[in-house]
Amino acid sequence: MAKMPPAARSGRPKPKPRMSRLTRLWLRLIDFVIDATWSADGTLNRGVLSLLDPPVPAISSPWCGVATRDVVIDRALCLRGRLFHPASAAAGAPAPLPVIVFFHGGGFAFFSAASLAFDVACRRLARSASAAVLSVDYRRAPEHRFPAPYDDGLAALRFLDDDHAAAKSLHPVPLDVSRCFLAGDSAGANIAHHVARRYAALSLRNVRLAGLIAIQPFFGGEGRTPAELRLDGAAPIVSITRTDWLWRAFLPPCADRTHEAANFASPAAAAGLESPAFPPVLLAVGGFDPLQDLQRRYGEMLRDKGKDVRVVEYPDAIHGFYTIPMFDDARDLMIRIAEFVAMCGGRPAVSDL
DSSP, X not given: OOOOOGGGOOSSOOOOOOOOHHHHHHHHHHHHHHHTTBOTTSOBOHHHHHXXXXXXXXXXXXXXXXXXXXXXXXXXXXEEEEEEEEGGGGGTOSSOEEEEEEEOOSTTTSOOTTSHXXXXXXXXXXXXXXXXXXXXXXXXXTTSOTTHHHHHHHHHHHHHHOHHHHHHHHTTSOEXXXXXXXXXXXXXXXXXXXXXXXXXXXXXXXXXXXXXXEESOOOOOSSOOHHHHHHTTTSSSOOHHHHHHHHHHHSOTTOOTTSTTXXXXXXXXXXXXXXXXXXXXXXXXXEEOTTHHHHHHHHHHHHHTTOOEEEEEEEEEETTGGGOTTSHHHHHHHHHHHHHHHHHHTSOOOOOO
């Protein structure tokens, strides 16, 4: 493993987020999964990762009010997804559901749509927002670098846009793809952003993006931000060493973090942002997330381009906090997302979590 950069070391004590011992144990387990499977040479041991992160099966019978099933999004790409929907939807709900196309976190490299944390999070999202959630099991780095997950995100939109394919795969869940949202956390929020940019240049018959939900998006730059230096080694999950490795694994060979995938302010990354088809954004930022400075700059950049951006700040939140139901902030974010979906999608919100 690479050592912590000298700039990240300091004689001052690092701030630490408040949480229970059980939560700290859970986070240490996640850290262990990551550290036990990646190597400094840029490879990832998928065999070990599959043992440490076993997939959770889809459950057609409702659990916590939500049913799930796995679907094929694009056979040519071997691309699959997991559909989450409130149990009442398949039993003859009076109105079609808005659709949230979701991209899980994991630095473009780790976890899947069937990972326990994201299966639980998508269930809560479907229930709280009264929406269908299509969690995309996109291709991951380092085996599949840029732009593979972005291409997979567009494939998911084209799948929903195809009346025959979507109706056959998703029947009998009634969907309203004219009320479609892109959502994701960390690297998944990065993917959602870039898919929204590309959508703005497409001409789809049925799918209309109503909003973008960016939960602690993973962006990068060549310099270190104050939050990265202040929280490196103190905040769980995200560290300078790990993010450096993840960008090297995902970006094209010889590319640095000025690349459009990492740097949202680069000229190449501006394509699509001026389009009125780029949707309103709900941006979640955590005060114990080393990536927070770049996330705020991202929101400011979108506002400078005339976009509707609503920022929700959680001063005590760590990276990935929304996947941990015992955090009050996780519950609050689900309520905010439900309100955003209701407002942008034109339906009343349901906040029964």
